[in-house]
Amino acid sequence: MAALLPCTHFSSAKFTFLPSSSSAITIPALRPLRPRLNHRRRLSLNSIRASVSTVDSPLASSTDGRDEKKKPLLQVTDLTAIIAESRQEIIKGVNLLVNEGEIHAIMGKNGSGKSTLSKVLVGHPDYEVTGGSVIFKGENLLEMEPEERSLAGLFMSFQSPVEIPGVNNIDFLQMAYNARRRQLGEPELGPIEFYAYIYPKLELVNMKTDFLNRNVNEGFSGGEKKRNEILQLAVLGADLAILDEIDSGLDVDALRDVAQAVNGILTSKNSVLMITHYRRLLEFIKPAFIHIMDLAWNIMNCCGFGMT
Amino acid sequence: MSVLSFTPHLHVHVSPILTPKPKPKPKLNKLRISSLQTFATPPPLPSFSDPFVLQLADSLEDSLPSSSQPLPLQKLRDFSSQTLLSTPWPSRKDEPFRFTDTSLIKSSLIEPVSHSAQFLDSLDVSGDTQFPNLIFIDGFLKESVLNLSNLPDGVYLGSLLRASDRIMERVSKFIGDFKWGDLFWSINGMGAPDLGVIYVPAGCKVEIPIYLKYFSVEGGNEESKKLPISNPRVFVLVEEGGEVGIVEEFVGKEGNACYWANPVLEVVIGGGGKVRHSYVQSQSLRAAHIKWTTVRQESSSTYELVEVSTGGKLSRHNVHVQQLGPETVTEVSTFHLSVTEQTQDLHSSLVFDYPRGYSRQLHKCIVAHPQGQAVFDGNVKVNRYAQQTDAGQLTRSLLLEPRATVNVKPNLQIIADDVKCSHGAAISDLEESQLFYFQARGIDLKTARKALVFSFGAEVIGRFPYPSVRKQAESHVKQLLETAYDSSS
Numbered sequence: 001m002a003a004l005l006p007c008t009h010f011s012s013a014k015f016t017f018l019p020s021s022s023s024a025i026t027i028p029a030l031r032p033l034r035p036r037l038n039h040r041r042r043l044s045l046n047s048i049r050a051s052v053s054t055v056d057s058p059l060a061s062s063t064d065g066r067d068e069k070k071k072p073l074l075q076v077t078d079l080t081a082i083i084a085e086s087r088q089e090i091i092k093g094v095n096l097l098v099n100e101g102e103i104h105a106i107m108g109k110n111g112s113g114k115s116t117l118s119k120v121l122v123g124h125p126d127y128e129v130t131g132g133s134v135i136f137k138g139e140n141l142l143e144m145e146p147e148e149r150s151l152a153g154l155f156m157s158f159q160s161p162v163e164i165p166g167v168n169n170i171d172f173l174q175m176a177y178n179a180r181r182r183q184l185g186e187p188e189l190g191p192i193e194f195y196a197y198i199y200p201k202l203e204l205v206n207m208k209t210d211f212l213n214r215n216v217n218e219g220f221s222g223g224e225k226k227r228n229e230i231l232q233l234a235v236l237g238a239d240l241a242i243l244d245e246i247d248s249g250l251d252v253d254a255l256r257d258v259a260q261a262v263n264g265i266l267t268s269k270n271s272v273l274m275i276t277h278y279r280r281l282l283e284f285i286k287p288a289f290i291h292i293m294d295l296a297w298n299i300m301n302c303c304g305f306g307m308t
Numbered sequence: 309m310s311v312l313s314f315t316p317h318l319h320v321h322v323s324p325i326l327t328p329k330p331k332p333k334p335k336l337n338k339l340r341i342s343s344l345q346t347f348a349t350p351p352p353l354p355s356f357s358d359p360f361v362l363q364l365a366d367s368l369e370d371s372l373p374s375s376s377q378p379l380p381l382q383k384l385r386d387f388s389s390q391t392l393l394s395t396p397w398p399s400r401k402d403e404p405f406r407f408t409d410t411s412l413i414k415s416s417l418i419e420p421v422s423h424s425a426q427f428l429d430s431l432d433v434s435g436d437t438q439f440p441n442l443i444f445i446d447g448f449l450k451e452s453v454l455n456l457s458n459l460p461d462g463v464y465l466g467s468l469l470r471a472s473d474r475i476m477e478r479v480s481k482f483i484g485d486f487k488w489g490d491l492f493w494s495i496n497g498m499g500a501p502d503l504g505v506i507y508v509p510a511g512c513k514v515e516i517p518i519y520l521k522y523f524s525v526e527g528g529n530e531e532s533k534k535l536p537i538s539n540p541r542v543f544v545l546v547e548e549g550g551e552v553g554i555v556e557e558f559v560g561k562e563g564n565a566c567y568w569a570n571p572v573l574e575v576v577i578g579g580g581g582k583v584r585h586s587y588v589q590s591q592s593l594r595a596a597h598i599k600w601t602t603v604r605q606e607s608s609s610t611y612e613l614v615e616v617s618t619g620g621k622l623s624r625h626n627v628h629v630q631q632l633g634p635e636t637v638t639e640v641s642t643f644h645l646s647v648t649e650q651t652q653d654l655h656s657s658l659v660f661d662y663p664r665g666y667s668r669q670l671h672k673c674i675v676a677h678p679q680g681q682a683v684f685d686g687n688v689k690v691n692r693y694a695q696q697t698d699a700g701q702l703t704r705s706l707l708l709e710p711r712a713t714v715n716v717k718p719n720l721q722i723i724a725d726d727v728k729c730s731h732g733a734a735i736s737d738l739e740e741s742q743l744f745y746f747q748a749r750g751i752d753l754k755t756a757r758k759a760l761v762f763s764f765g766a767e768v769i770g771r772f773p774y775p776s777v778r779k780q781a782e783s784h785v786k787q788l789l790e791t792a793y794d795s796s797s
Contacts, residue, residue, distance in 0.1 A: 123748075146744060146748055147750050147751060147752050158745070158748075162739070162741045164742050165767055166760075166764060166765070166767045167760070167763040167766075172749075176746075176750055179750040179751050215763075216745075236749065
C-alpha cells in the first residue's frame with residue numbers, strides 16, 4: 001500500500017508505534033457496508049478492512065497514543081461528494097476521526113481530494129455531499145450553513161484566499177469577531193476595544209499594524225495571505241482548525257512564523273487538521289496522526305503515531 | 309424603457325469600436341463665433357425649430373435681469389441662444405440619448421427660478437467655514453458666505469462681475485466656444501444668471517480645497533408638475549504650474565422635491581498645472597440633474613476627477629476632456645448608484661490630439677432596483693498625432709435586482725498607430741467566492757452582501773482626496789444601501 005510508504009519514511013524519526021497499530025481510524029470497523037457502494041469502493045474498503053482489522057480490538061486498550069477518553073470532535077463517516085457543476089465524484093468515501101486536542105495531517109498527491117475534503121467540511125457551495133455523515137461536536141455538520149459551521153468552531157484557512165477590494169482588513173475581522181460574540185451572547189466590541197483586542201494578535205503572526213488598514217488580501221504577497229489567515233484564526237479561535245496548504249509558497253522564515261503562530265494558538269482542547277505536501281511543515285507543527293489520501297482509492301489511510 | 313423591461317433581466321450593450329468611425333454629421337453649432345459681431349447679424353433661422361425648445365428659450369430669456377452683463381457672459385448667452393434655437397429636444401432616436409429618457413423634463417412645467425439678492429441674503433445656508441467656498445442657490449451665486457482668508461494671493465474666487473479686468477480678459481478668451489455641447493449645454497449658457505470663477509495664477513499651489521456648493525431650494529411636487537430649473541455655471545482657470553482642488557456638492561432642500569438642476573463646470577488647466585476635482589451629487593430622488601464638465605488640458609497638466617452620484621430621478625453627467633498639448637495626465641473615477649427608479653448616466657469623452665497622453669478611467673455602478681437603470685457611454689478618441697497615448701478604461705456594473713438594467717458602451721476610436729489602449733466591461737452579481745469567504749468566517753449572507761456591495765463603490769469613494777468628502781460620501785452611500793436592503797427584504 002502506498003499509504004505505508006510515508007510511514008516507513010517517518011519511522012526513521014521518533015515515532016513510537018507501529019504503523020499498523022496506528023490505524024486508529026476506527027471507522028472501517030464501525031461502518032456497515034452500504035448497498036450503493038460501487039465496485040471500486042468496495043475493493044478499497046476491503047483492503048482497508050484487511051489492513052486494519054487487527055487493530056480493531058487493541059484500539060480499546062489505547063496502545064496507539066490516542067487517549068480513548070478524549071472526546072471525539074470531528075467524525076467523518078463514509079463521506080462522498082461531487083463537484084456541483086460537473087457532477088463529477090471527487091470524494092469517494094472518506095473516514096476520519098479527530099478527537100479534542102489532536103493534531104492530524106493529511107498528505108497525498110495533487111488531485112487526491114485533500115483540499116476538496118476541507119472545502120466540503122466547511123460547506124463550500126462548489127461541492128455537494130452525496131453520502132455519508134459528518135458529526136462535529138455531536139452535531140450534524142452537513143445540515144449547517146457555512147457561517148454556522150464557522151460559529152460552531154470550525155475554521156479553515158484557505159489555500160488561496162480571495163481578494164476583497166474595498167473591504168478593510170480590520171473591518172472584516174471586526175465583523176467576523178462580533179458575529180462570534182453575538183453567537184456567544186456577548187456584547188459586540190466597538191472599533192477601539194477591538195483594536196486593543198487585535199493588537200497582541202498581530203505580534204503573534206509578526207505583522208505590522210498597517211496590515212490592518214489594507215483591503216482584505218488585496219495585493220498581499222503569498223506569505224501575507226497565509227499570515228492573514230492565521231491572524232483570522234487567532235482572532236476568531238476555533239475548536240478545529242483546518243489548515244489547507246498553509247505552507248505552500250512560503251520561504252523558511254515565513255513558514256516558521258506561521259507555524260509558530262499556529263503553535264501559539266493551540267491549547268490542549270483544540271485540534272488541527274493540516275493539509276500539506278511537504279514534510280517540512282510537520283517538523284514545525286508535529287502531528288500525532290498522518291493520513292494519506294490515495295488518488296486511486298480516494299480513501300483515507302492512516303498511519304497514526306505519537307510524534308511526541 | 310418598455311422594450312427593455314420585457315427583455316431578459318440583463319440588458320447590456322457593449323459595443324467597443326476599435327476602428328475609426330465615419331465622422332458624425334456636422335452639428336449646426338459647430339460654427340465658430342469669436343466676437344459679438346455675430347449677434348448683430350443673426351444667422352438665418354434653421355429649417356427646424358422645436359416649439360418646446362423655443363418656449364423654454366423664451367422663458368429663460370424673460371427670467372434674466374435685463375441689466376447689461378459683462379462681455380464674456382453676454383458672449384456666452386449669444387452663442388448659446390443661437391445653438392439652442394437650432395437644436396431640437398433630444399429623443400431616444402438620437403444616439404447620445406438612446407438609453408436616457410428625458411421625458412421627465414419635457415412633460416413638466418419648466419419654470420426658470422429668479423431670486424433677488426435680498427432673498428439670497430436672507431437664506432441661512434451654512435457653508436463650510438473651514439474652507440473657502442462658493443454657494444449657489446438655485447443657480448444664483450450667494451456671495452456673502454465666502455471664506456477667502458485662507459487663499460494665497462492672486463487666487464480669485466467669486467462672481468465674474470467682481471473679477472479684475474485681467475481675470476475677465478483671461479476668462480473671456482476661453483468662454484463660449486464649445487463645439488461638443490448639446491442642448492443642455494446651451495440651455496445653461498443661456499440661462500446662467502452669473503458665472504462663478506476660480507482663478508489660480510501661474511505657479512500658485514492652493515493647498516486647501518475650494519468648495520462649490522449648489523443648493524436647490526425651489527421645488528415642485530409630483531402633482532403640480534412644476535419643475536423649477538436652475539443653471540449654475542462655474543469657470544475654473546488654472547494658469548501654468550498652478551494647482552487647485554475643487555469639491556462640487558449638489559444637494560436638494562428636501563427628499564422628494566421636483567426640480568431640474570442643469571449645471572456646467574468648465575476647467576482650463578495651463579501647462580504643468582493640476583486640478584483635483586471631487587464631485588458629489590446627492591440631489592432629491594425626484595429631481596432631474598444634467599451636468600456638463602468640460603476640461604481643457606495644456607501640456608503636462610493633470611486632471612483628476614472623482615465622482616459619486618446617488619441622487620436624481622434622471623441624472624446625467626457629460627464629461628469632455630480635451631488635450632491642448634502633449635503629455636497630459638487624466639484620471640476619471642466615477643461611481644453611480646441607483647437605489648430607486650433612477651437613471652444614472654455617464655457620458656464621457658476623452659479626446660487626444662497630442663503625443664504621450666495618459667488616461668485612466670474607472671466607472672462603477674450599482675443598480676439595486678428593478679426599475680433602476682445605469683447608462684455609460686465612454687468614448688476615448690486617439691487622433692492621428694496622439695502617438696504613444698496610454699489610455700485605459702474599465703467599467704464594472706453590479707445588478708442586484710431582477711430587471712435592473714445597465715447599458716454600457718465603452719468605445720475607443722484610434723487613428724494613431726503607436727498607442728496603448730485598453731478597455732473592459734463587466735456586469736455581474738456579487739462574487740460567490742467572496743461571499744463564501746465572509747460566511748466561512750461566521751458572517752451571515754445578508755451582512756456579507758451589504759459589505760460587498762458597499763465595497764464595490766468604496767474603490768471609487770476611497771479616491772476622494774479629502775477625508776471629509778470621503779467620509780461623508782461613505783456614510784451617505786451606506787445609508788442608501790441600507791434603506792434599499794431593508795425595503796427589498
